[in-house]
Amino acid sequence: MNRIALVLGSGLGPLADAVAVEEAVGFADVELPGSSVPGHAGRFLIGTLGSAPVIVMQGRVHLYEGHDAAAVTAGVRWMAAQGADRLILTNAAGTLNPAFEPGSWMVLSDHLNLTGTSPLHGPEFIDMSTAYDPEWRAVFRAAASETGTVLHEGVYAGLRGPQYETPAEIRMLRTIGADAVGMSTVLETIQGRALGMKVAAFSCLTNWAAGITPAALDHQEVLATGKSAADTMVRLLRRVISL
């Protein structure tokens, strides 16, 4: 049976606790660049979530650590090489949509790749018109409504970071159609689609984006909100992928 690859975002490490682990593989063991961000561990956990075989990538690699697009997406290529044909990406993101409150989750309907880069080179003109699988999204929405879980759906803007955005940048992102903003996911989606993987992605909305409220952004707060929201996503994933 083909595995589901699951990438954990900032503060979402507790999602891994739901996995019955058979084997742990450090990034260094397979010659992948490591992650230096606090709250990111840098390993793959191979096992099962409910009845579904999974590979969990704990501690993704970011552009803002100085890695290039190839390094950022190396984990996705490795998991695909291990037989993963479906990719679930999670991230922590700021919310720009006044109707999407911090502490809730958003399933990505689409993205804006504002990193200025891509993991692809040469004539790889892949179709991105349904990058986030519409049918799979519908399954997650149905599971959310059956379990009384709030699951918004919207557009994620992926920026390089590491600084959070200015209020002017957030106004620009609202104008161009973003609902959430973060520093990951978009390159992994592009890589996954190029490899023919089915992709779904979820943003844990950890904070109002800059300027939406007067409060300053705080990385510790982002991590803490992610931790408490992780349980919700575990319930949703169990219901959808361990059928």
Ligand code: HPA
């Ligand atoms: N902006 C960018 N990345 C983020 C944010 C944010 O507000 N929150 C969590 N990751």
